[in-house]
Amino acid sequence: MSNSIRHLTSIKDLTDEEFKILVDRAQHYKTIFKSSNSEEFQKNHLKLLGKTVALIFTKRSTRTRISTEGAATFFGAQPMFLGKEDIQLGVNESFYDTTKVVSSMVSCIFARVNSHDDIQALCKDSSVPIINSLCDTYHPLQAICDMLTITEKFAAHLSDSSAKNLKITWIGDANNVINDMAIACLKLGMDVSIATPQGIEMDASIMKEAKKIASQNGTKIEASHDSKAASKGANVLVTDTFVSMGEEFAKEAKLKQFQGFQINQELADLADPDFKFMHCLPRHHEEVTDDVFYGKHSIVFDEAENRLYAAMAAIDVFVINKGNFKNLK
Structure with a gap:
C-alpha cells in the first residue's frame, strides 16, 4: 500500500512545479488564516474533521510542534503528540511495529527524528503519508x-x-x-x-x-x-x-x-x-x-510564523489531496 502513497521527505524529491505549488498553497492558507473569514474557516475545518494527525517526535521542538498542531486543528483533525517518553518506540518496540500500529489509526504522521534512515523506514511501512518534520539530512517544511x-x-x-x-x-x-x-x-x-x-x-x-x-x-x-x-x-x-x-x-x-x-x-x-x-x-x-x-x-x-502555513500546505497536498498536486480542493 505504501508504494502508492506520496510522502514529503525532501525538496529534491519534488519537481520544480510541485514545489512552487506548495509555496503557493502556504500563501493561500496564510491569506485565509489572516482574514478570519468564518465561512472559509468552517469549510477548511471540515476537511479532516474526526481524523487524527500523529506527531512522532524523538527531538524536542517549539516551532515544529506548534505549527503542526495548529495546522492539523485548522483542518479539523485532532493532533496527537507522541514524544519519545510517550510511546514504546526505541524501548521495546521496533520502528516497523510502531509504524504499522500508528499509521493504521491516523491520517498522517509528522516525524521529527534523528536519521534520514528513520524517515525512509517510516515511509516504507506506513499506510498513510509521512511528513518529514526534520531529520539529520533534510528539513523540507x-x-x-x-x-x-x-x-x-x-x-x-x-x-x-x-x-x-x-x-x-x-x-x-x-x-x-x-x-x-x-x-x-x-x-x-x-x-x-x-x-x-x-x-x-x-x-x-x-x-x-x-x-x-x-x-x-x-x-x-x-x-x-x-x-x-x-x-x-x-x-x-x-x-x-x-x-x-x-x-x-x-x-x-x-x-x-x-x-x-x-x-x-x-x-x-x-x-x-x-x-x-x-x-x-x-x-x-x-x-x-x-x-x-x-x-x-x-x-x-x-x-x-510562516512555519504554520508551511504545515498547512503539506497537510493540504499530501493528506487531504493524497499527494495529487493537480485539481487541489
Whole structure:
C-alpha cells in the first residue's frame, strides 16, 4: 500500500512545479488564516474533521510542534503528540511495529527524528503519508516556510523580469536546513552562495543535484570557506545553529572551528543595502549578533510564523489531496 502513497521527505524529491505549488498553497492558507473569514474557516475545518494527525517526535521542538498542531486543528483533525517518553518506540518496540500500529489509526504522521534512515523506514511501512518534520539530512517544511518568507519580502523584485536573480547567502554549518533550502532556492530561480568553515563540506550528492537544477533553471550555486566573499551583494543572509541537537559534546571544538562565521555588522555591510536576515531558530549569540538579529533587516519572526502555513500546505497536498498536486480542493 505504501508504494502508492506520496510522502514529503525532501525538496529534491519534488519537481520544480510541485514545489512552487506548495509555496503557493502556504500563501493561500496564510491569506485565509489572516482574514478570519468564518465561512472559509468552517469549510477548511471540515476537511479532516474526526481524523487524527500523529506527531512522532524523538527531538524536542517549539516551532515544529506548534505549527503542526495548529495546522492539523485548522483542518479539523485532532493532533496527537507522541514524544519519545510517550510511546514504546526505541524501548521495546521496533520502528516497523510502531509504524504499522500508528499509521493504521491516523491520517498522517509528522516525524521529527534523528536519521534520514528513520524517515525512509517510516515511509516504507506506513499506510498513510509521512511528513518529514526534520531529520539529520533534510528539513523540507522549513524550506517551504523560508521560500514563502522570501517571496513575500521580495515580491517586487521577483515580479521584475529584468531584475537579477536574488542572491541567498548561507553562512554556517552544512546541515539539514541548507540541504533543502539550497534546492528550494534554485527551484524558484534564486542564486545560492554557501560559506562553511574549513573542514566542513556540503554533501556531495546534494551539491550534484543542486548544480543540475541550477543548470536547468539558469541559477547559480557556489560553496566556499570565505564568509566575506559569500556575503558580498547578498539579498538574504541566513544562518543556523553551529551546534546541532546531539552534538553538545563537541560544542567547544565546533565554536572554535566557526570563528569568523558569526553574522555581524561587518558581514552585513558587505550585503545588499536592503538585505534581509533569516534564522530558523532557536538562535545562539555565536551565530549572529543582537544588532543584526533584532535589527531592521531581520525577518526571523515573520519566518517563524510562516512555519504554520508551511504545515498547512503539506497537510493540504499530501493528506487531504493524497499527494495529487493537480485539481487541489
